[in-house]
Amino acid sequence: MKTDAFALRHLGPRESDLNHMFKTIGVESFEQLIYETIPDDIRLKKDLNLEPAMTEYEYSNHIQELGKKNKVFKSYIGLGYHPTIIPAVIQRNIFENPGWYTAYTPYQAEIAQGRLEAILNFQTTVIELSGMEIANASLLDEGTAAAEAMALLFDVRSRDQKKNNTNKFFVSEEILPQTLSVLQTRSTPIGVELVIGNHEKFNFSTEFFGAILQYPGKYGQVHDYSGFISKAKAQDIKVAVAADILSLVKLTSPGEMGADVVVGTSQRFGIPMGYGGPHAAFFATKEEYKRSMPGRIIGVTIDTNGNRALRMALQTREQHIKREKATSNICTAQVLLAVMAGMYAVYHGPKGLKYIADKVHASAVTLADALNKLGVYQTNTSFFDTIAVKANATKVKAIAEKQEVNFFYVDGETISISLNETTSVKDINQIISIFAEAVGKEYVAISQLVNESMVPENLERKSTFLQHEVFNNHHSESQLMRYIKKLERKDLSLNHSMISLGSCTMKLNAAAEMLPLSMANWNSIHPFAPIEQAEGYQIMLKKLEQQLNVVTGFQGTTLQPNSGAQGEYAGLMTIRAYHMSRGDHHRNVCLIPASAHGTNPASAAMAGMEIIVTKTMENGNIDVEDLREKAIQHASNLSCLMVTYPSTHGVFESAIREITKIIHDNGGLVYMDGANMNAQVGLTNPATIGADVCHLNLHKTFAIPHGGGGPGVGPICVNDKLVPFLPTNPIIPTGGSQAISAISAAPYGSALVCLISYGYITMLGAEGLKNATQYAILNANYMKTRLENHYPILYAGEMGRAAHEMILDCRAFEEKGIKVTDIAKRLMDYGFHAPTVSFPVAGTLMVEPTESEDLAELDRFCDAMISIRKEIEATTKEDTNNILRNAPHTLAMLTTDSWTFPYTREQAAFPLDYIAENKFWPTVRRVDEAYGDRNLVCSCAPIEAYM
Template sequence: MKTDAFALRHIGPREEDLAHMLKTIGTETIDQLIYETLPDDIRLTAPLDLDPAMTEYEYLNHITKLGAKNKVFQSYIGLGYHQAIVPAVIQRNVLENPGWYTAYTPYQAEIAQGRLEAILNFQTMVIELTGMEIANASLLDESTAAAEAMALLFDVRSRDQKKNNVNKFFVSEEILPQTLSVLETRATPIGVELVVGNHENFGFSTEFFGAMLQYPGKYGKVYDYAGFIAKAKANEIKTAVGADILSLVKLTSPGEMGADVVFGTTQRFGIPLGYGGPHAAYFATKDEYKRSMPGRIIGVTIDTNGNRALRMALQTREQHIKRDKATSNICTAQVLLAVMAGMYAVYHGPKGLQYIASKVHNSAATLAGALEKLGLYQINTAYFDTITVKADAAKVKAIAEKNEVNFYYPDAETVSIALNETVSIADLNKIVSIFAEATGKQATNIDSLVEGNQFPQSLARTSTFLQEDVFNKYHSESALMRYIKMLERKDLALNHSMISLGSCTMKLNAAAEMLPLSMPNWNNIHPFAPLDQAQGYQEMLQKLEQQLNVVTGFAGTSLQPNSGAQGEYAGLMAIRAYHQSRGDHHRNIALIPASAHGTNPASAAMAGMDIIVTKTLENGNIDVEDLRQKAIAHKDNLSCLMVTYPSTHGVYEASIIEVTKIIHDNGGQVYMDGANMNAQVGLTNPATIGADVCHLNLHKTFAIPHGGGGPGVGPICVASHLVPFLPSNPIIPTGGDNAITAISAAPWGSALVCLISYGYITMLGAEGLTNATKAAILNANYIKERLAGHYDTLYTGEMGRAAHEMILECRPFKQKGIEVTDIAKRLMDYGFHAPTVSFPVAGTLMIEPTESENLEELDRFCDAMISIRKEIEAATLEDKNNVLKNSPHTLAMVTADVWNFPYTREQAAFPLDYISENKFWPSVRRADDAYGDRNLVCSCAPIEAYMEN
């Protein structure tokens, strides 16, 4: 046994277990199983051309040496990114804690109450600092949030008859450059005309439906937007404001000025720079726009006993329900980072945030005064943390970089300096010395900070914020550590048991892959730092792109999209640009199978495409003849097909080569959704299948943890003819020769967590990656056969095999009065998170065990499912007081003096022997979603605020 082989640690089934598993499945070898599962015409004939696998020890040495090639300068570049202090108690207990980073999206609220509370804290923080009425659980980055703000205002304009056909959107030239680029990408396909200009000269024409402002401006100037917003409102123009969240501690909030949407990033609330991400954006708006609000919202409700419970609110407005009618395709958040930012506010409290904000502001004022003594004057008449100095930029830059300092240089005569919470008096003196050398003058030493506001008194914040208990009682490390642990105990994550979610691939997130995220040489680089300061990153990112090219069989990769949905959109926009480059501007029809995930039609709609839904057969496969007819009927305008492989139904469809050929023969491109890439790596690939572009969920197949609902990374890999159209960035050029504008804010998206996928591929190598795919198929088929006779598998391949996941038929149980939700809740009593519920088929469970789970865990899960099947059999349609309907059972229930149930406490909480060894207790009974939606509260309100009279 090669104990230093990473594959041995990542792949669950042991060598000695294979004979038993294969016998259960009914095959002699894994290769026979693969033969019976995968169509011959798409099988790869050669191993992946990757470097030999590294051991964990070799990899950690390698990544440390590679990180040493990064130069960690003091960066005062700003532009929405600031060096932040990550409190050690949060780094150790959240960022580095698998109890937080391996949890899944909180669809099963009863076993996610800790995370839900942490996000409720985050939403409260955002609502109060922005002065708005409702906030979501975070978005992908500030620029993406800006695009979502534009889309929301474009959507709600239809409620006003006067604005119904108005499509102009004003953007202040003070907007961050990367945000403008993302707005440009998003505007054209949906029919929005951007007009960029000076907000002080804006004419408030009725031709505009909305306007966007930056607060403070991109180079730090603080404007009083109250008059602008009032005039906009008078002309029925709605406003969105991108606001620096730390500045809102000292400045009047945009909500108090009358803004309709406020957005930004919470990165400077204790999140590492990470060369651009991941960071939690924030988004807040008015209550009246909640149905058009993008992303997830955490809300307060009650459980079966009437006790307070939390859950995701208003899910019917999201893309998985509204599909092409949704206002956004975003189906995730940046939960792990939002948890950290919320905990930063909990740890510091309102007084702590005021101290930090004042220190940053006073540092800027002190620096401005010291530079004045050198004869250098900064031009911002009002500012918070950023001063703009007139000086010889080239001379300053050379001296600054010699002193390992980065400023931003808008032009040859201007230097922008954005200060942050890490800045000390010594740092200020270092900055002054750089300018002294550049001017040939003697620097005056700074020995203390000046105090006083460098903005009009009318803009000074007077309203209170964060007065709730949670922000005022956990200010010692012991207190916060215990609070974090208390919340963690309410959440079921991968460090407790298998999470067998179909399509979501909750695999091991190995510690060796995660360790580099805490290394300063990796997590402290500004995304707009000069490339020669990020050579370690450049080598890693280029190598990862090459690895993904090999895995997919494609010619080029962009790592910029920072979620799977963004990857879908980026891929479609590349296809759109390709067609337009050939003069085919009319090609705008996307064919999408009826079984596709809701992000597919939502992404296509955002890309300006018309959607034609194609049929699926009774066996779950694509109806090839229906597809052929529709492709031929629309051949003159066909843009693409969006297809998932293996299918959303967990089957390797034998017709896939024919399907892709039909599309190509009719002038279209094939977009492959990478949701099920876990079943392709090393065995087949999108290029072999005939696709032209695919996105990859690095948070699924390539081991980035789900983080309770994010971070995610969704790079696109493309064939050679699409490489020229890969997305760029306005500050650090990326992408192809004919690049589309930006998809996300940072040049390489959430670059920090790309280290995880790089480590995963590097340590597994070609053989390990292929064996991981085989093990995923093995585990899925083992579960399928163990559950045979208890549950029917809805769809299988031509030889009766599942792919890496399968759908269990649960609809007949309605005859017993049992819904699929009852099974999901009952699994909590057995210590398991439910598989995917009612997707892609209502009333079913979709199970994907991944390659990481060993035989013992697979058997525990199967034993639980079989035990539940027996409980279903014992149920009757008339009896609603049974162990399934009453699940989950909390500790409070089981230990109560009164027990009014027709089954024992042991049957409720300990139905199988293994449970007593490691019991997980749901902290609430079933959450009442309907009640919470009728009485929406999405902040830390007292219980009296949501209880019905």
């Protein structure tokens, strides 16, 4: 046994378990199991051409050596990314804690109350600093949040008769360049015309439905937008503001100026730059737009006993329900980062945030004064943290880089300098010395910050913020550590038990993959630093792209999309660009099987495509004849097919090559949704089945943790035809020779967490990756065999095998008054998170064990499901006071003096022996979804509630 092999630690079942598992399933070997699962004509004939696997120790040394090739300069580049101080208590107890980073999206609210409270704190912070009425649980980055604001305003204009046919959107030339690029990508397909210009010269024409402004401007100028906003309102033009969150501590909020939407990034609140991400964007708006709002909202509700509880509110807004009517395809947030940013606000409180903002502003004013004395004149009339100075950029750059300092060089004679919370008096003197050398003058070192303001009085914030108890009670490390632990104990994560979510692949996020994220030479690089300073990143990212090319069989990869839904959109936009390049502007029909994941039609709608749904047969497979008929019918306008493989039903359809050939024969391309790639790696691949492009979920198949609902990374891999169209970035060019504009804000998306997938592939190697897939299929079929006598399994392959997941049909239990949600809630009493509920078929559970779960854990889950099946059998429709419908059972219920239920306390809380030694207690009873939607509250209680 190679005890230093990473695969040994990543794969759950031991070699000694295999014979028992094979015997249970009814096969002799892996070879037989895979033969019976994956059609032979798409099996790979050779192993993946990857470098030999590294041990964990070798990888640790390798990544440290690679990290040394990154040069961590002092960064004053700004443009939405700033050095920040991560409080150690937050780094150790959240960022580096699997109790927080391995949790799943809080669909099961009763076992996610801690995370939900942490996100509620984030939403409250955003609402109060932005001056708006409602905020969501975070978005992906500032650029995509701005695009979502544009889409929301475009959507709500249809309620205004005067604006119904307007399609012009004004973009201030002060907008961040990467945000502009994302707006350009997102506007064209949906029919929005961007008009970029000076907001002071805007003519407020009635042809416009909306506008977006940057506050402060990209190079630091702080404008008073209240006049602009009131004039816009007079013409029924709605206004979004992209704002710097730290500046809002000191400046009048956009909400007080009359803004309709406020977006930005919370990166400054204790999140490392990480070469571009992940960072939690924020999105706040007016209550009247809540049903058009993208992403998720955490709301306050009550549980069965009438006690306060939290949940994801307005879940019907989720894009998998809106499908082709969706204005957004967002189904990933950046929850882990939002939790950290919210906790940063809790730790510092209003006084601490004010101290930080005042210090940053004083540093900028001090620097501006000192440079003016040198004759290096500062041009912003009002600023918060960023000054723009006139000097010879070439001279300054040469001197600055020798001293390991980065500024942003606007043009040959304008330099932008953004200061931040890490800036000290010593740093300011270093900057002064650089400019003194450039202009050949002596300078007098400063010894303290000046006490002046460059914010006009009418723009100084007068309103209070964060007065709630939670932001004023946790300012010592002991207090915050205990608060974080209190919340963590309310959440079920992978460090407690298996999370068997079909389609979501909750596998091990190995510590060896995670550790480099805390290393300063990986997490402290600005995404717009000159690429020669990021040599380690460039090597790692290119190697990861090559690894993904090998895995998919394709020729090109972009890592820019920072969620799976972003990857879908990127794939469709490259297909669109390919057709356009050939003069086929009319090719806009997208065929999507009825069984597809709901983000597929949402993404296609955003890409401006006409969606034609193709039928699914009774056995769950694509109806090939219906697909052929529709492909021929729409041949002259066919753009593409979106197909998930193996299917959303967990089956390798044997007709897949015929399906892709039909599309190609009729002039279209094939986009493969990589949600189920965990069943393909090393055994087959998208190129072999005939796809042209696929997206991959690095937060599923390639081991990036879900982080409670994000971070995600959704790169796309493409064939030769599509390589030229991979997306670029306006500051650090990426992508192909005919690149589309940006999909997300940073050149390489959430580059920091790409280290995790790079580690996963590098330590597993070709054999380990193949084994991971085989073990995922083994575990799924083992569970299928154990459960199929108790629950009908909806779909299977032609030889009766599941792929990596299966669907348990629970619809018949409704005759006894038991719904699938009752089973999901009862599983909490057994210490498990429910599988995926009612997707892709209502009234079902989709189970995916992954390769990382060991035999004992698989058996525990199966025993729990079999025990629940017996409980269902023992109920009647008339018996509403039963153990399933009362689930989950809390500690408070069990310890109360009265017990009014027709079953014992032991049956409620300890139905199987294994539970006693590691009991997880849900902290609230079943939440009331309808009450929460009728009484939407998405922030902490007002201060009066504590008085």
